[in-house]
Amino acid sequence: MTDLKEQRELIAEACRVIAGRGLADGILGHISLRIDENLLLVRCRGPRERGLGYTVPEDIRLVDLDGNEGAPGELAGWAPPNELPLHTEVLRRRPDVEAVLHAHPPEVVAADLAGIEIRPIVGAFDIPGTRLAAGGVPVHPRGVLIRTLAQAEEMVESMGDRPVVVLRGHGLTSAAVTVEQAVLQAVSVDGLARLSLQVKAAGGTLVDLPEADMAELPDLGSGFNTGTAWRHELARLGGVVDSGPC
Known part of the structure; x- marks a missing residue:
């Protein structure tokens, strides 16, 4: 239980991916993965903290839902993120979720502050992102750090049963069955926010994809x-990419 080498490596890679994508600048942002009903792995800050883009497996520590060590020595020299309740409350309240991501994409924040909703404005350009946006991307209206159980409960209420929630003046939270999915959802929302800002800046009007076109978008499969x-995201980092399935 205290080794979990593959899971730690996956979360570390995911942290580097979101930093490489510009979704998490500096030392801000974190990803977690449920291990059992009371334990999760989460990106923590260690004695040689260098930021999300330089995350290594050693930075991924095992904790319980109350923020205590998940095994002896797991937090020796490391501190869980201040916003750990953001992760633990999603995992408590959402049995459909195994992985939680929190990041600060500037375009997502800017679009929301400009009053621009994340909408299905594209088609085959990003099919998973379009389907996600068509289901709605809620906005949590508070721009605070999610440091307490009460604040986390408020965020989860805003999120509902959706995979992503935008946090006003703050960033976003993405929840999924896998770490890879949580990251890719955040990438899609960031891309839609960026396109929306560009369209509005060019004087255009945001229009949702017609229902007839939405119905014809194929499901290309997991x-x-x-x-x-995911292999593409790892290749962007210049890392070693396994040819096997994720």
Whole structure:
């Protein structure tokens, strides 16, 4: 239980991916993965903290839902994120969720502050992102650090049963069955926010994809949407990419 080498490596890679994508600048942002009903792995800050883009497996520590060590020595020299309740409350309240991501994408924050909703404005350009946006991306109206159980409960209420919630003046939270999915959802929302800002800046009007076109968007399957997309994200980092499935 205290080794969890593959899971630690995956979360560390995911942290580097979101930093490489510009979704998390500096030392801000974190990802967690449920291990059992009371334990999770989460990106913590260690004695040689260098930021999300330089995360290594050693930075991924095992804690319980109350923020205590998940095993002896797990927090020796490391501190859980201040916003750990953001992760633990999603995991408590959402049995459909195994992985939680929190990041600060500037375009997502800017679009929300400009009153721009994340909407399905594209089609085949990003099919998973379009489907996600078509289901709605709620906004949590508070721009605070999610440091307490009460604040986390408020965020989860805003999130509802959706995979992503935008946090006003703050960033976003993405929740999924896998770490890879949580990251790719955040990438899609960031891309839609960026396109929306560009369209508005060019004087255009945001228009949702017609229902007829939405109905014809194919489901390319998890092997493509997640597996291939994730190998691409790792390749962008210049890391070693396993040819096997995710």
